[in-house]
Amino acid sequence: xxxxxxxxxxxxxxxxxxxxxxxxxxxxxxxxxxxxxxxxxxxxxxxxxxxxxxxxxxxxxxxxxxxxxxxxxxxxxxxxxxxxxxxxxxxxxxxxxxxxxxxxxxxxxxxxxxxxxxxxxxxxxxxxxxxxxxxxxxxxxxxxxxxxxxxxxxxxxxxxxxxxxxxxxxxxxxxxxxxxxxxxxxxxxxxxxxxxxxxxxxxxxxxxxxxxxxxxxxxxxxxxxxxxxxxxxxxxxxxxxxxxxxxxxxxxxxxxxxxxxxxxxxxxxxxxxxxxxxxxxxxxxxxxxxxxxxxxxxxxxxxxxxxxxxxxxxxxxxxxxxxxxxxxxxxxxxxxxxxxxxxxxxxxxxxxxxxxxxxxxxxxxxxxxxxxxxxxxxxxxxxxxxxxxxxxxxxxxxxxxxxxxxxxxxxxxxxxxxxxxxxxxxxxxxxxxxxxxxxxxxxxxxxxxxxxxxxxxxxxxxxxxxxxxxxxxxxxxxxxxxxxxxxxxxxxxxxxxxxxxxxxxxxxxxxxxxxxxxxxxxxxxxxxxxxxxxxxxxxxxxxxxxxxxxxxxxxxxxxxxxxxxxxxxxxxxxxxxxxxxxxxxxxxxxxxxxxxxxxxxxxxxxxxxxxxxxxxxxxxxxxxxxxxxxxxxxxxxxxxxxxxxxxxxxxxxxxxxxxxxxxxxxxxxxxxxxxxxxxxxxxxxxxxxxxxxxxxxxxxxxxxxxxxxxxxxxxxxxxxxxxxxxxxxxxxxxxxxxxxxxxxxxxxxxxxxxxxxxxxxxxxxxxxxxxxxxxxxxxxxx
Numbered sequence: 001x002x003x004x005x006x007x008x009x010x011x012x013x014x015x016x017x018x019x020x021x022x023x024x025x026x027x028x029x030x031x032x033x034x035x036x037x038x039x040x041x042x043x044x045x046x047x048x049x050x051x052x053x054x055x056x057x058x059x060x061x062x063x064x065x066x067x068x069x070x071x072x073x074x075x076x077x078x079x080x081x082x083x084x085x086x087x088x089x090x091x092x093x094x095x096x097x098x099x100x101x102x103x104x105x106x107x108x109x110x111x112x113x114x115x116x117x118x119x120x121x122x123x124x125x126x127x128x129x130x131x132x133x134x135x136x137x138x139x140x141x142x143x144x145x146x147x148x149x150x151x152x153x154x155x156x157x158x159x160x161x162x163x164x165x166x167x168x169x170x171x172x173x174x175x176x177x178x179x180x181x182x183x184x185x186x187x188x189x190x191x192x193x194x195x196x197x198x199x200x201x202x203x204x205x206x207x208x209x210x211x212x213x214x215x216x217x218x219x220x221x222x223x224x225x226x227x228x229x230x231x232x233x234x235x236x237x238x239x240x241x242x243x244x245x246x247x248x249x250x251x252x253x254x255x256x257x258x259x260x261x262x263x264x265x266x267x268x269x270x271x272x273x274x275x276x277x278x279x280x281x282x283x284x285x286x287x288x289x290x291x292x293x294x295x296x297x298x299x300x301x302x303x304x305x306x307x308x309x310x311x312x313x314x315x316x317x318x319x320x321x322x323x324x325x326x327x328x329x330x331x332x333x334x335x336x337x338x339x340x341x342x343x344x345x346x347x348x349x350x351x352x353x354x355x356x357x358x359x360x361x362x363x364x365x366x367x368x369x370x371x372x373x374x375x376x377x378x379x380x381x382x383x384x385x386x387x388x389x390x391x392x393x394x395x396x397x398x399x400x401x402x403x404x405x406x407x408x409x410x411x412x413x414x415x416x417x418x419x420x421x422x423x424x425x426x427x428x429x430x431x432x433x434x435x436x437x438x439x440x441x442x443x444x445x446x447x448x449x450x451x452x453x454x455x456x457x458x459x460x461x462x463x464x465x466x467x468x469x470x471x472x473x474x475x476x477x478x479x480x481x482x483x484x485x486x487x488x489x490x491x492x493x494x495x496x497x498x499x500x501x502x503x504x505x506x507x508x509x510x511x512x513x514x515x516x517x518x519x520x521x522x523x524x525x526x527x528x529x530x531x532x533x534x535x536x537x538x539x540x541x542x543x544x545x546x547x548x549x550x551x552x553x554x555x556x557x558x559x560x561x562x563x564x565x566x567x568x569x570x571x572x573x574x575x576x577x578x579x580x581x582x583x584x585x586x587x588x589x590x591x592x593x594x595x596x597x598x599x600x601x602x603x604x605x606x607x608x609x610x611x612x613x614x615x616x617x618x619x620x621x622x623x624x625x626x627x628x629x630x631x632x633x634x635x636x637x638x639x640x641x642x643x644x645x646x647x648x649x650x651x652x653x654x655x656x657x658x659x660x661x662x663x664x665x666x667x668x669x670x671x672x673x674x675x676x677x678x679x680x681x682x683x684x685x686x687x688x689x690x691x692x693x694x695x696x697x698x699x700x701x702x703x704x705x706x707x708x709x710x711x712x713x714x715x716x717x718x719x720x721x722x723x724x725x726x727x728x729x730x731x732x733x734x735x736x737x738x739x740x741x742x743x744x745x746x747x748x749x750x751x752x753x754x755x756x757x758x759x760x761x762x763x764x765x766x767x768x769x770x771x772x773x774x775x776x777x778x779x780x781x782x
Contacts, residue, residue: 002065002081006128010120011189014071018079018128021059021066026052028075029068035109040143042169063087069124077121080104081129084139093164094173099135118148122156123185130178138181141171150401154454157184157470160400172401180471187366187456187469195357195365199314200307206275208309212302213265213277214258216343217244222254223744224769225288240283242267249698251705252775253687254742257695278302288750297484297753301347305338308346312336312362313581320580324589324638328570329467331586332460333364336578339627340692341745342486344753348463350483355428359459366456366469369477370430371398373410373420373448374533374552378441380494381421384501384528386508393529393556394422397474399454406450415445423531424453424554426464426479433482433551438535447533461574461629462647464490465557476557478527480550488755491550494532500555500649501528502664507648510620516723521634521642522612523560527649530555560632560644569635573609573643574628577692585696594638598703599711605640606715608633612643613681614716618729621659623680625651627688655680675741676766678733682740686775713776736778739771 005019021029030048038044043051058066063086067079081103085096107121129136140158142149150160150172157180160172217237220226228237235256237244247262265273265280278299281288285295316334318326323334338345348356357363381390388396395403407417425434430449441447457466457477464481468474480492504526511517511524531554538548560570576587591601609631616622624630624645634642653670654661655677661669694708703711713736720730747767 003128003132006124006131008124008127010124011192012115013076013117013120016069016071016076016124018067018069018124021055021068021078023052023056023059025068025075026055029055029078032078032106032108037109038106040146040149041104041106069121076108076117077125078106079125089166090139090141093141093166094162096139097137099133099137100139101129101133101136102139102141103129104140118152119155119188122152126156126176126181130181134178136178138176140174140176141166141169142174144170144172144404147401147405154399154401155184155188157181159471162400183472184470191366191456195363196314197353197357199311201310201314204310204313205306207313208306209277210260210263210275211309212306212343213244213275213280214246214260214263216277216280217246217263218256218258219341219343219746220288221256223746224254224742225747228256239280240287242273249695251691251695251698252709253691253772255691255695257699277306290750294753297349298344298750300349301344301484301753304348304351305344305346308338308356308360308362311356311360316362317581319582320578320584320586321589321592323575323578323580324586324593325569328572328632329364329458329469331571331575331578332467333361333458334578335362335461335572335574336580337574338461339486339629339688339745340577341688342749343746344749345486348483348485350432351428359426359428359463361459361461361463364458366458367427368452368455369424369457369466369479370427371406371450371453372423372425372430372434373406373415373417373450374423374531375420375446378446378534378536379421379423380498380532380534382498382501382530382532384505384526386505386526387528390421390529397424397556398422402454409450410448413445413448415448420448421531422450423533423552424477424479425552426466426481427452428483429479429481429551437548437551440537441535461572464492465646468559472561473559475528475559477554478557479554480552482547482551484754486749489547489550491547492532492553492555493550494534494553495549496649496667497530497532497553497555499664499667500530501526502662503652503668504528504648506662506665506668507622507652510622511616514615514619516615516619517612520608520612520615522608523563523642523644524648525558525560525632525644525646527555527557555649557646560634564634565636567636568641569638570644571633571635572629573631573633573689576633577628577689577696579696585700587693587696588700588702590635590638591702596639598697599707601639602703602708602711603715605633606712608640608643610681610685610712611715611719613685614719614735615723617655617678617680618723618726618733621655621657621677623653623655623684624648626684653680676743678735679741679743679766681735682772682774683743687743687772688745709775710781713781716776736776736781737774738777738779739773742769742772743767744769 005017007017009015030051032038033041033043033051055066058064064082068075069077081101084090084100084102105122105125107118126138129138140153141164153174158174158176160174162173164171164173221228226237228235235246235248243266245264247259249257251257265275267273281299290298318334323331358365358367406422410417438447455468455470458469460467464478466477481490483490507524508526533552564570578586591598594601613626625647630646632644633640652668654668655670694705697703697708698705716735744767
């Protein structure tokens with residue numbers, strides 16, 4: 001457990017050494033112990049001789065050691081390490097484990113403040129302990145009133161779990177293991193790294209502008225809002241004020257894979273002009289149905305999308321090969337593209353530049369959420385039957401010291417924590433919406449501001465969803481964020497939250513009890529706890545279902561980390577479409593690392609993604625929103641072996657089903673024309689994901705387009721052949737029909753970029769542009 005000395009170099013303090021306390025050190029230590037800030041040590045009334053005697057006893061004790069941290073012969077801190085199993089007060093308070101190491105630390109007087117001094121002294125002690133014993137669990141028992149040390153402990157990875165009584169001392173009991181310490185010190189270091197905020201550079205803008213213009217042409221031609229003609233190996237698209245020319249490959253699903261460097265624009269006088277996607281939409285907008293405020297809003301979204309692309313170009317420079325070997329959160333923050341089908345996909349209207357740099361997923365910055373107390377008369381907690389109640393849930397989310405702090409804050413207002421529910425909010429939402437729009441709730445103390453929590457979060461590509469970076473075993477948190485992005489104000493409905501856990505339980509039961517889905521390792525990540533706040537001012541029926549009803553709600557979603565083996569890796573499925581700054585793909589990197597042929601790798605991928613979705617439709621009439629950001633893939637040796645489906649409560653639907661549902665779950669019943677039901681695969685999977693994936697693979701010469709779709713066809717046919725019980729359903733819904741209706745996403749956004757879909761009737765909101773030839777039609781592959 002103990003050691004004689006340890007040296008380390010700290011970021012701000014420099015090289016320090018921790019060594020055993022010597023009697024010659026005591027004259028200095030005694031002056032520290034008499035300082036007012038040292039009163040928690042309980043020795044400031046003792047004489048110097050009594051102090052020396054006490055530490056001589058420690059020096060002589062085989063189960064209790066005293067150290068000092070020094071630098072250039074200057075003492076910086078006093079440290080005690082002891083065996084809790086040999087301490088009578090501690091053994092009365094808790095059951096010590098084999099590798100437990102008790103710790104106390106006292107810093108030198110703050111005569112000349114040093115940056116991050118207290119953090120780095122604690123860091124030094126913990127480094128020394130774990131260097132000597134990586135299996136150690138460090139134990140602390142800080143005085144219950146010592147708020148500064150509580151905060152410092154939590155910053156280094158300690159979790160305080162209970163109150164204990166040590167003689168006259170009321171204390172918290174806290175623990176820290178090496179993994180938590182390493183993670184927290186890494187987070188602390190990352191927080192100090194300055195961002196390059198000068199990213200909107202001319203070269204980046206030119207690249208982003210060319211890329212977005214290419215994408216705009218691809219998608220507008222795809223949705224038949226523009227027409228591409230091939231003239232002598234060159235494509236031409238006529239537009240208002242001129243025409244574009246480019247080289248490209250015509251592919252299935254009315255897709256043109258444009259060679260971006262070849263793209264040129266000529267005005268009506270045949271003069272080549274610089275590409276300018278903003279000018280293009282300004283000119284073309286009225287012909288696309290964009291005028292007035294909708295056009296201005298769309299141009300703002302395009303500008304923000306371009307600026308985001310510039311940031312990625314400047315800062316996200318990791319190669320696809322390197323990124324393919326990293327963890328889920330590194331991959332999440334490095335993605336080069338938002339939703340692949342939407343042109344303006346990073347609008348985030350409401351964010352300033354500083355908001356973008358704090359909260360945008362591509363920035364990857366960590367931040368703390370705000371906690372408020374919501375009175376039970378206006379706030380509802382709902383939870384899954386498989387998970388614990390509110391008290392157990394919130395105890396897992398907040399450190400004991402934080403819960404006590406929040407309780408004391410309410411008590412200071414003559415309020416009782418038992419009358420409230422503790423509820424997190426995005427810091428942007430608090431600053432820009434809740435503190436203003438909920439002012440009357442704050443004044444009446446139905447809502448009480450408590451302050452920041454302890455844990456650091458990282459925004460996911462789905463910007464409202466937050467990953468707990470401090471404690472990766474904890475659930476994801478999804479919060480309301482009232483910014484306009486991709487056709488929606490990104491709030492969360494209180495009404496939806498009330499039934500979300502029940503819907504998730506129903507879906508989980510359906511999926512987990514299906515042997516076919518179990519065999520493919522397809523898992524529905526449950527949203528198992530929710531909170532929703534009813535702001536009475538905006539709950540009046542006369543106001544309707546406005547965004548004001550969706551400003552304060554949250555949910556917690558399962559985290560797949562606990563199901564991960566050491567040889568497995570998680571990735572957002574969106575990574576399959578990611579290209580690095582050199583145009584190299586991550587899917588190509590995984591293919592190379594796997595050692596499999598492209599065909600065999602795709603078969604594995606289809607078996608964990610496509611086939612479960614196909615089965616859910618045919619067996620249960622159950623459909624999801626399976627785009628790249630909504631799905632996490634599990635890889636083993638770079639090969640897909642499982643999939644986790646997200647966003648169950650808001651996105652799942654049961655199509656034209658006569659299945660009897662509990663009253664609380666009936667919201668997922670959706671009625672739509674029968675011929676549109678398979679669009680849940682044809683549009684959401686084929687058109688909105690595979691269309692881009694096959695283009696990448698063909699561009700890299702890893703497979704032909706024919707081979708890709710043949711592989712899709714063979715996978716589905718193999719599934720159908722192995723599932724004869726559903727033959728009648730297979731005949732009723734022909735997966736291999738010649739064509740299907742062409743549902744268009746950009747037409748939705750162009751038509752109403754503030755709410756592109758009526759959530760009460762999503763099927764009725766669909767916009768169609770004729771039909772698309774089915775790339776797996778039986779006429780093609782028999």
